[in-house]
Amino acid sequence: MTLQSWVPVPAGSHFPVQNLPYGVFEPSGGGAARVGVAIGEHVLDLAAALGDEVFARPSLNAFMAQGRERWHEVRARVVELLTVEANRPEVEPALHRAADVRLLLPFEVADYVDFYSSEHHAANIGRMFRPDSEPLTPNWKHLPIGYHGRAGTVVVSGTPVVRPSGQRKPPQADAPSFGPSQRLDIEAEVGFVVGTGSELGTSVGVADFAEHVFGVCLVNDWSARDIQAWEYVPLGPFLGKSFATSVSPWVVPLEALEDARVAPPERAPEPLPYLRDGEQDWGLDLAMEVRLNGHLVSRPPFASMYWTPAQQLAHMTVNGASLRTGDFYASGTVSGPEPEQRGSLIELSWGGREPIELPGGGTRSFLEDGDEISISATAPGAEGTTIGFGEVVGRILPG
Amino acid sequence: MTLQSWVPVPAGSHFPVQNLPYGVFEPSGGGAARVGVAIGEHVLDLAAALGDEVFARPSLNAFMAQGRERWHEVRARVVELLTVEANRPEVEPALHRAADVRLLLPFEVADYVDFYSSEHHAANIGRMFRPDSEPLTPNWKHLPIGYHGRAGTVVVSGTPVVRPSGQRKPPQADAPSFGPSQRLDIEAEVGFVVGTGSELGTSVGVADFAEHVFGVCLVNDWSARDIQAWEYVPLGPFLGKSFATSVSPWVVPLEALEDARVAPPERAPEPLPYLRDGEQDWGLDLAMEVRLNGHLVSRPPFASMYWTPAQQLAHMTVNGASLRTGDFYASGTVSGPEPEQRGSLIELSWGGREPIELPGGGTRSFLEDGDEISISATAPGAEGTTIGFGEVVGRILPG
Known part of the structure; x- marks a missing residue:
């Protein structure tokens, strides 16, 4: 059976749990810009969900600089958080409705x-x-x-x-x-x-x-x-x-x-x-x-x-x-x-x-x-x- | 009479007090990179001389972002410090011999x-x-x-x-x-x-x-x-x-x-x-x-x-x-x-x-x-x- 998230993902969504793209958003209730992951029609606040300061920043650059091994670890952890039902009570408060957040430029462009x-x-x-x-x-x-x-x-x-x-x-x-x-x-x-x-x-x-x-x-x-x-x-x-x-x-x-x-x-x-x-x-x-x-x-x-x-x-x-x-x-x-x-x-x-x-x-x-x-x-x-x-x-x- | 600094400036020097170019240097005794001004064969540590944190950084960018009026004020103040003999006791400890410092890229290049x-x-x-x-x-x-x-x-x-x-x-x-x-x-x-x-x-x-x-x-x-x-x-x-x-x-x-x-x-x-x-x-x-x-x-x-x-x-x-x-x-x-x-x-x-x-x-x-x-x-x-x-x-x- 195909891996599925406990977050509802509508048919035809670009963002099933097999994707999990990264972006930067301002939360609906205000607050500083931070890194998020798209899942269905929601955005997961990574700083809140993982408790890692590298995601509490207005660009992906600090995280990207950590390298491929770390990218793999974080992705595996996010998959776990979003697919294992037992994680839901802890993770759900870190979800924002995508319609409510403002998406920003996801990275600082060097060259x-x-x-x-x-x-x-x-x-x-x-x-x-x-x-x-x-x-x-x-x-x-x-x-x-x-x-x-x-x-x-x-x-x-x-x-x-x-x-x-x-x-x-x-x-x-x-x-x-x-x-x-x-x-x-x-x-x-x-x-x-x-x-x-x-x-x-x-x-x-x-x-x-x-x-x-x-x-x-x-x-x-x-x-x-x-x-x-x-x-x-x-x-x-x-x-x-x-x-x-x-x-x-x-x-x-x-x-x-x-x-x-x-x-x-x-x-x-x-x-x-x-x-x-x-x-x-x-x-x-x-x-x-x-x-x-x-x-x-x-x-x-x-x-x-x-x-x-x-x-x-x-x-x-x-x-x-x-x-x-x-x-x-x-x-x-x-x-x-x-x-x-x-x-x-x-x-x-x-x-x-x-x-x-x-x-x-x-x-x-x-x-x-x-x-x-x-x-x-x-x-x-x-x-x-x-x-x-x-x-x-x-x-x-x-x- | 031409304005002169109490810092000795050899004949033919590129850096008389009429110039005062900005750069970034590592002090001779080690320490973090910071902003300096060239005078004769010396470099004035601006963070030390002016007590302004904007100069205690490894690039000119923060200072440059402050704008033309501020650039003018700082230049006028540096001229005063380097030409009024009464300032010498206070300023002289902030001077490094240019031969002893390492000069770095002076600004972070955007485009x-x-x-x-x-x-x-x-x-x-x-x-x-x-x-x-x-x-x-x-x-x-x-x-x-x-x-x-x-x-x-x-x-x-x-x-x-x-x-x-x-x-x-x-x-x-x-x-x-x-x-x-x-x-x-x-x-x-x-x-x-x-x-x-x-x-x-x-x-x-x-x-x-x-x-x-x-x-x-x-x-x-x-x-x-x-x-x-x-x-x-x-x-x-x-x-x-x-x-x-x-x-x-x-x-x-x-x-x-x-x-x-x-x-x-x-x-x-x-x-x-x-x-x-x-x-x-x-x-x-x-x-x-x-x-x-x-x-x-x-x-x-x-x-x-x-x-x-x-x-x-x-x-x-x-x-x-x-x-x-x-x-x-x-x-x-x-x-x-x-x-x-x-x-x-x-x-x-x-x-x-x-x-x-x-x-x-x-x-x-x-x-x-x-x-x-x-x-x-x-x-x-x-x-x-x-x-x-x-x-x-x-x-x-x-x-």
Whole structure:
């Protein structure tokens, strides 16, 4: 029989006891922010339930820094507390109704890196941004391309996103003009949170992924395509991305994703040795959904990503760059091979030439003020269950 | 008569009482790291001298967060303590000989941004990296191009730099190979440390520069040109830069640089309104020197920079990106119009085709293991004095 909690978990909940993601919340009755675990429609106050001061803090960082063995111990203990009926009288007072708490950014972001690891996305963008060149740059199949983003503007789901202003220059214009972005877009991504750091001058191998990465969440890498197109040559995206990056409030521990591991697509040409995975595969079968004002517009399949998060971590550190607790990296936009699996509006509307039809008669090429985007995902959990990531939501405010 | 300290300051010292830069040090006799001010060949322990707990910390961040008015008050009080002879008996016990203390990274880096604001450098690099295009990209004179770098690998002067390994592909090769960088380079830059933050969704104007920026230091943005050349299209530099960025240990407060302010070069075409400076000019007349194993190889003039740090700050936030205490941004390589004013080896040796002659018979195109680079700078101080930034030093270790 499948392991079950004495806490009621509705059918279809993202948070059965096989998941147990970590977050940070403010209790309903007020009080300081602290670490919690989601179970069904409740949040377990870990500081209260475990009596450990490391959870009485407004971020996961101190706990994440304790390392993989401790992560495993705590998870095992929480499973015990939530499944053994005898623990109920003691644990129940530490449960809050999820509807009553306020969820905060779950970790302090150290460095933030964004990759570009969907072949379908990179090829689509290449066709649109560089129509006179090959869709994929010559380096694309040799290394997971990435760049550093702005850590200070990573915000939790629900934070409003103010439409950014900046310079943009349509191809036919002589000079750039300034104003609110007219091509505001989303990027549906998956994010990886580093728990334990590494020493400067050393590298972390593909096989050491689970020693360093604590967990996984969802990311919306908001993108102003007009600002980005004008600024990004030669040093990459800057203001077109740095105004906001939204993350889901629940970090799913790697241990909950063992049954979601799948082989990544075949890589040809064969990567250099430091990027070979083989037995260390960390492809992940996450089924993502993107909704615009409640309407399902895309179902990106994360399993289609060319480079895995383990390869991304190995690449990011192969030059000796150190990791810190709270380092955060995102997969890059997840786009599958089919049109309805594309993870950005610029792909879904093909640069605005094929607007998305909305129910009720409207269309969208890019985001309008007041639009709300929600990205969610589910994955196979232990014992044949389905676990989920909740969602990352954001609404556009006028600039 | 010029204001003088009762602490002896040797002729030519970078640290007369007109400077008073801030740093973080470990006292000679052991003890916790704390904030100090450089005066001549001594360091004043601010926690001891002022009895303020904000200085008994291992970074400047808490003090910087207190804001410009407080920065001014503290500076005025330190000047008083160090110039009024009657204060000597009380203050002298808080002085350490600089030779006896260990200097640490002076601030916790929040986000790190690197700009690209020397026209001469950008044109030189453009000619070498993109020989078939115009040296400057079409956006260059419309906005200060920048990108986010790795905050976690910003290190203090003196930290050894391990030669990074990575992928590189010479133009004639079919596929990339892996190994230690063969084109390891420097970039002589100037860095700006943000003291007070700003709200997400708002921007900071050119005129608000001195409200937010606490001070200035020197930067060596180590660069692996072979790794960079292969990886940087389309998303910009990543592993070619992220292995280490060295900063000088002393942060010169903006108030000490009033006499170094100069008009920047004429900008044509005229920038968009949010980048116009006029009366708010923050060109800075810093005379930089770059030494390779003690041998002077370049004298980059910071006054030649096309975009000022005030314009860089305005650009970085014009999209609503927030600032945090500890945000750090660097100017980009400082190269003047003359060959002997270039701030990187790739420019000085013109891509390796014109190696630098060293005294004693050697030559250098790029850095060899064991090489030591020192970057220093001086500037006009108050009352006709000369103040300095000390130096940022790093030695290359084999990979």
